[in-house]
Amino acid sequence: MAGVQRGPRERMVFSAAQLIRRDGVSATGMRDVAVHANAPRGSLQHYFPGGKEQLVGEAVTWAGRYAGKRVARFMADLAEPAPSALFAAMVRQWTDEYETADGLGGCPVAAATVDCASSEATREAAAAAFMCWRAPVAEALTELGVPAERAEPLATLMISSLEGAIIMARAEGDVRPLRTVARELGPLLDAAVLPDRPTTGRGEA
Amino acid sequence: MAGVQRGPRERMVFSAAQLIRRDGVSATGMRDVAVHANAPRGSLQHYFPGGKEQLVGEAVTWAGRYAGKRVARFMADLAEPAPSALFAAMVRQWTDEYETADGLGGCPVAAATVDCASSEATREAAAAAFMCWRAPVAEALTELGVPAERAEPLATLMISSLEGAIIMARAEGDVRPLRTVARELGPLLDAAVLPDRPTTGRGEA
DNA sequence: ACGTTTCCATGACAGTGGTCATAGTAGCCG
DNA sequence: CGGCTACTATGACCACTGTCATGGAAACGT
Numbered sequence: 180m181a182g183v184q185r186g187p188r189e190r191m192v193f194s195a196a197q198l199i200r201r202d203g204v205s206a207t208g209m210r211d212v213a214v215h216a217n218a219p220r221g222s223l224q225h226y227f228p229g230g231k232e233q234l235v236g237e238a239v240t241w242a243g244r245y246a247g248k249r250v251a252r253f254m255a256d257l258a259e260p261a262p263s264a265l266f267a268a269m270v271r272q273w274t275d276e277y278e279t280a281d282g283l284g285g286c287p288v289a290a291a292t293v294d295c296a297s298s299e300a301t302r303e304a305a306a307a308a309f310m311c312w313r314a315p316v317a318e319a320l321t322e323l324g325v326p327a328e329r330a331e332p333l334a335t336l337m338i339s340s341l342e343g344a345i346i347m348a349r350a351e352g353d354v355r356p357l358r359t360v361a362r363e364l365g366p367l368l369d370a371a372v373l374p375d376r377p378t379t380g381r382g383e384a
Numbered sequence: 385m386a387g388v389q390r391g392p393r394e395r396m397v398f399s400a401a402q403l404i405r406r407d408g409v410s411a412t413g414m415r416d417v418a419v420h421a422n423a424p425r426g427s428l429q430h431y432f433p434g435g436k437e438q439l440v441g442e443a444v445t446w447a448g449r450y451a452g453k454r455v456a457r458f459m460a461d462l463a464e465p466a467p468s469a470l471f472a473a474m475v476r477q478w479t480d481e482y483e484t485a486d487g488l489g490g491c492p493v494a495a496a497t498v499d500c501a502s503s504e505a506t507r508e509a510a511a512a513a514f515m516c517w518r519a520p521v522a523e524a525l526t527e528l529g530v531p532a533e534r535a536e537p538l539a540t541l542m543i544s545s546l547e548g549a550i551i552m553a554r555a556e557g558d559v560r561p562l563r564t565v566a567r568e569l570g571p572l573l574d575a576a577v578l579p580d581r582p583t584t585g586r587g588e589a
Numbered sequence: 590a591c592g593t594t595t596c597c598a599t600g601a602c603a604g605t606g607g608t609c610a611t612a613g614t615a616g617c618c619g
Numbered sequence: 620c621g622g623c624t625a626c627t628a629t630g631a632c633c634a635c636t637g638t639c640a641t642g643g644a645a646a647c648g649t
Contacts, residue, residue, distance in 0.1 A: 288555070
């Protein structure tokens with residue numbers, strides 16, 4: 180995975196995100212995070228004097244940044260430059276995980292949102308994380324030929340569908356919802372591409 | 385709300401769903417449920433000998449049934465019989481709540497899914513709840529003229545988008561994502577209606 | 590009236606969580 | 620070496636949770 184050896188602090192943030200997305204925020208204990216990160220428990224209060232709220236916040240922020248960076252890599256690896264292909268890549272990241280690891284993980288940002296209505300700070304971190312994720316998606320859409328005024332809404336729709344499908348897939352224990360949204364939403368996304376700007380080449384149809 | 389005075393047992397299930405969808409499963413204590421339901425604490429072990437897992441399971445099941453029944457009512461109240469109108473009604477249920485109560489609630493089924501990967505029983509209850517919700521939506525879509533083979537996938541897409549938008553809206557503290565998915569997904573849904581069968585289901589215009 | 594079943598009340602227990610206090614170690618600068 | 624800072628270690632505290640045990644109160648059939 181990313182950041183295997185990056186100092187105890189980042190390892191703890193990473194582990195927190197990992198555990199949160201699997202078990203939820205409340206079910207993830209600080210001690211568990213230290214153990215999972217192979218980090219000393221005493222470092223928790225040293226690096227995160229703000230306590231669990233700070234750790235969760237940083238994990239959520241990290242997850243948002245990570246998701247944003249992934250968008251750039253998806254764009255670079257796209258076989259054909261179409262919005263549907265980008266969305267398919269985003270979805271495939273999850274279906275792949277569901278097939279390798281049997282444990283069906285979720286999105287840490289969603290987990291923090293669902294589980295932390297109490298903490299205003301965490302809620303704001305989640306909102307920022309979603310923005311860090313949505314902005315690159317919207318930018319990618321414009322690069323793919325989607326008009327600027329539709330890029331942001333469609334990015335919101337993509338992330339919403341993906342998040343919801345992740346939840347349904349976890350509940351069902353099957354990737355069906357993920358594949359379904361990828362298949363059903365693709366045409367809508369491609370139809371938003373401006374016809375007079377066929378975006379670097381190979382056109383569909 | 386529904387079921388204000390229906391015996392302590394149902395009140396507790398209802399209150400559990402209410403609290404779960406606001407605070408998450410782990411953050412919702414059994415004692416809180418009893419207090420919120422104006423029910424005696426001693427009744428918990430009497431009505432729910434299976435403990436918290438049973439209570440959460442019934443709350444999730446209740447929520448699924450509730451969502452399914454709402455679909456029928458939405459269909460009855462539709463001004464114009466189009467899939468986009470049904471989806472808009474489903475979304476409006478949430479935007480309305482966000483504007484009346486400042487506390488932004490979530491979906492209890494999603495909360496249970498995110499927060500209870502540990503419990504297999506809860507996961508299955510969530511899967512069943514999603515099915516109890518998706519089936520009426522798919523059926524409604526066919527009534528509205530969507531071909532049978534596309535009804536289920538589109539229902540999955542609708543619920544996924546809605547769930548994801550709920551999460552994003554909670555994070556942002558704004559209904560923007562909800563309105564966005566309703567607006568962006570509407571045309572796709574209406575485009576799935578068979579042209580030669582213009583809304584056969586109800587003759588009302 | 591009596592007993593049995595259903596339901597309610599309350600206190601205790603064991604476990605766990607986050608957090609704090611205190612003390613120990615490593616490294617660097619004088 | 621002394622002092623200072625960064626980091627690690629560990630144990631204790633307190634609040635809280637789900638669960639259980641025990642006992643009381645209605646309800647109701649007979």
